[in-house]
Amino acid sequence: MKLESIVALVPMRHDSKRVPGKNYRPMCAKPLYAHIIETLLRCPEINQVVVDTDSPIIIDGLAKDYPQVTILLRPDHLCADTTPTNEILVHDTGQVPADLYLQTHATNPLLKSETISRAIQDLRKFYPEYDSLFSVTRLQTRLWDQLGRAINHNPAILLRTQDLPPVYEENSCLYLFMRETLLTRRNRLGERPLMFEMDALEATDIDEEHDFVLAESLMQQQK
DSSP: OOOOOEEEEEEEOSOOSSSTTGGGSEETTEEHHHHHHHHHHTOTTOOEEEEEEOOHHHHHHHHHHOTTSEEEEOOGGGOSTTSOHHHHHHHHHHHSOOSEEEEOOTTOTTOOHHHHHHHHHHHHHHTTTSOEEEEEEEEOSOOBOTTSOBSSSOTTSOOOGGGSOOEEEEEEEEEEEOHHHHHHHSSSSOSSEEEEEOOTTTTOOOOSHHHHHHHHHHHHHHO
């Protein structure tokens, strides 16, 4: 398989508990979802952008401003906030065929099209040695578990943080996977996933109100 046909999937719920209405809340004079949509549309490797949503606001906005985007109305049984994302992706990949799927979120507004292209190129380069890809952020800081035990360092040896062995946080910015992997494992990650490192600020994810303020401030500075 050459992984030629690529579909981008962006799940967007209407409701959000921690930041109400965040997916369509204005950020820098556009609804939040517009930023990731425009980023994906600028990515030459992506053949189709698909939004899965239950939001009338998002559906109307996409139809008006981004008619080239495919809208999938999320079924009622997948609308609960406890529904695993992987189950939503099983549904979506069954509606829109592709060799490879890229999944990201509206809550990653600083993600760049150049970064997405680089991730796709990396997986194409190393496939089938690696069968999927997920983005990560490097951490070089002293980490402890909930019992006060050192995770990645020896407290008796005070290394500089830049000399610590790095650990990597799954930042949820982007995933690349095939439907067969999703069906077999009920997971976006295959047996041999490739970690794709990206800049921590670019990977800013909006989970809380302060994240929204930070992302908007960073976007204003970039512009």
